[in-house]
Amino acid sequence: MNFSWTPEQENLRASVVEFAQTQLSHDVVERDLRLEFSPDDWQKCAEFGIQGLAIPKEYGGQGHDLLTASYAMDGLGYGCRDNGLTFALNSEYVSVSKTLLDVGSEAQKQKYLRAICTGEMIGAYAMTEPGSGSDAFSLKTTAKEVDGGYLLNGHKFLLTFAPVADFVLVFATLNPEYGQWGISVFLVERGAKGFRTTETQPKMGLRTTPIGELFLEDCFVPAENLVGEEGAGAAIFNISQEVERAGILASQLGIMEYQLEKAVEYARTREQFGQPIGSFQAVSHRLAEMKMRLDVARLLSYRALWLIQEGKPAALEASLANIYMSESFIDSSLDAIMVHGGRGYLTATEVERDLRDAVGGPVYGGTSDIQKNIVAKNLGL
Numbered sequence: 484m485n486f487s488w489t490p491e492q493e494n495l496r497a498s499v500v501e502f503a504q505t506q507l508s509h510d511v512v513e514r515d516l517r518l519e520f521s522p523d524d525w526q527k528c529a530e531f532g533i534q535g536l537a538i539p540k541e542y543g544g545q546g547h548d549l550l551t552a553s554y555a556m557d558g559l560g561y562g563c564r565d566n567g568l569t570f571a572l573n574s575e576y577v578s579v580s581k582t583l584l585d586v587g588s589e590a591q592k593q594k595y596l597r598a599i600c601t602g603e604m605i606g607a608y609a610m611t612e613p614g615s616g617s618d619a620f621s622l623k624t625t626a627k628e629v630d631g632g633y634l635l636n637g638h639k640f641l642l643t644f645a646p647v648a649d650f651v652l653v654f655a656t657l658n659p660e661y662g663q664w665g666i667s668v669f670l671v672e673r674g675a676k677g678f679r680t681t682e683t684q685p686k687m688g689l690r691t692t693p694i695g696e697l698f699l700e701d702c703f704v705p706a707e708n709l710v711g712e713e714g715a716g717a718a719i720f721n722i723s724q725e726v727e728r729a730g731i732l733a734s735q736l737g738i739m740e741y742q743l744e745k746a747v748e749y750a751r752t753r754e755q756f757g758q759p760i761g762s763f764q765a766v767s768h769r770l771a772e773m774k775m776r777l778d779v780a781r782l783l784s785y786r787a788l789w790l791i792q793e794g795k796p797a798a799l800e801a802s803l804a805n806i807y808m809s810e811s812f813i814d815s816s817l818d819a820i821m822v823h824g825g826r827g828y829l830t831a832t833e834v835e836r837d838l839r840d841a842v843g844g845p846v847y848g849g850t851s852d853i854q855k856n857i858v859a860k861n862l863g864l
């Protein structure tokens with residue numbers, strides 16, 4: 484077993500950290516208050532190659548393997564203070580790009596993956612509906628075969644990028660009587676007749692990521708926009724969920740590293756009772772626990788990603804990594820606030836925002852409860 488990164492991987496991460504620290508905007512406090520996504524930063528990321536890190540060169544990407552790309556995204560989390568931006572970048576890769584890579588047609592890959600890499604197009608992934616979240620396969624959106632394609636009708640909910648996406652991978656059923664085997668995936672472009680999205684919806688955290696709803700009313704989708712085979716939707720979802728669970732929090736590792744460094748620095752310099760607060764065991768133990776969570780999260784994440792990269796089963800490991808990574812970010816964000824005392828509670832110090840951004844972690848990509856069900860099932864329960 485080898486726990487070290489190669490010099491090339493270290494250099495890639497370092498270059499991403501430098502890019503994020505020097506090129507990305509620093510007005511996150513204000514944009515967080517205004518719920519504002521930064522298209523400029525998105526474009527800068529595309530020009531640097533972030534959207535294409537794990538997309539093969541033949542489709543305009545950088546061609547890195549999953550682990551290397553995740554390590555680079557860890558660096559993005561360390562260098563970039565906009566957690567909404569890093570979440571959205573990870574989300575687009577694990578759900579949209581990876582699905583197209585795995586099951587898209589050659590024409591779909593050439594058109595949409597290339598456009599994702601250049602930043603020309605943003606893709607969204609539409610499974611959740613008002614009536615179906617954890618029980619994803621009970622979705623109600625329908626597809627009907629018509630001349631030259633399909634007509635889609637339905638309402639999708641809580642979608643990352645719905646308000647701005649140029650295209651959406653929509654899960655819909657062609658045959659409700661077949662249950663999950665009736666579900667297929669359709670690529671729907673904005674501008675199609677009957678395609679409508681809402682404005683960005685206010686939410687607790689990740690406020691710089693646009694999230695909203697999608698309405699499809701007799702929306703025509705040409706036959707060539709079917710993604711994968713008819714009836715393969717459930718299988719496509721299950722495959723993408725494994726990668727999503729293991730990879731969507733890749734940048735959060737770097738965020739937790741930065742958060743810990745800032746908290747240690749504060750504990751070394753802030754004095755009370757004539758000594759640095761870090762000399763009080765109550766404070767130093769919080770920092771020790773933050774470090775322990777970060778290291779365990781990293782190891783669980785790398786194991787799951789390595790298994791996926793090797794083509795080995797990873798359902799259990801991906802769920803364990805996701806539960807631990809998402810829940811430990813909440814715990815560490817709360818600890819970081821406590822170390823900073825009242826200053827940690829103030830928006831301007833940029834400490835409290837992490838906690839708000841962390842709370843979505845155990846919800847998106849399947850709640851921690853659902854992931855624990857997967858772990859239990861893998862234990863034979």
Ligand SMILES: Cc1cc2nc3c(=O)[nH]c(=O)nc-3n(C[C@H](O)[C@H](O)[C@H](O)COP(=O)(O)OP(=O)(O)OC[C@H]3O[C@@H](n4cnc5c(N)ncnc54)[C@H](O)[C@@H]3O)c2cc1C
Binds near residue numbers: 642847853
């Ligand atoms: C920031 C964010 C981004 C998102 N982006 C997307 C996106 O891009 N595309 C998309 O399709 N969706 C997206 N979602 C939706 C997300 O996938 C769902 O919110 C999630 O799957 C949970 O579904 P739900 O909200 O309907 O909750 P429900 O399924 O209604 O669950 C409510 C509660 O019941 C519990 N529960 C339900 N069933 C069980 C069970 N069998 N065992 C134990 N507990 C159970 C849950 O754990 C939860 O605590 C996003 C959500 C968030 C917060």
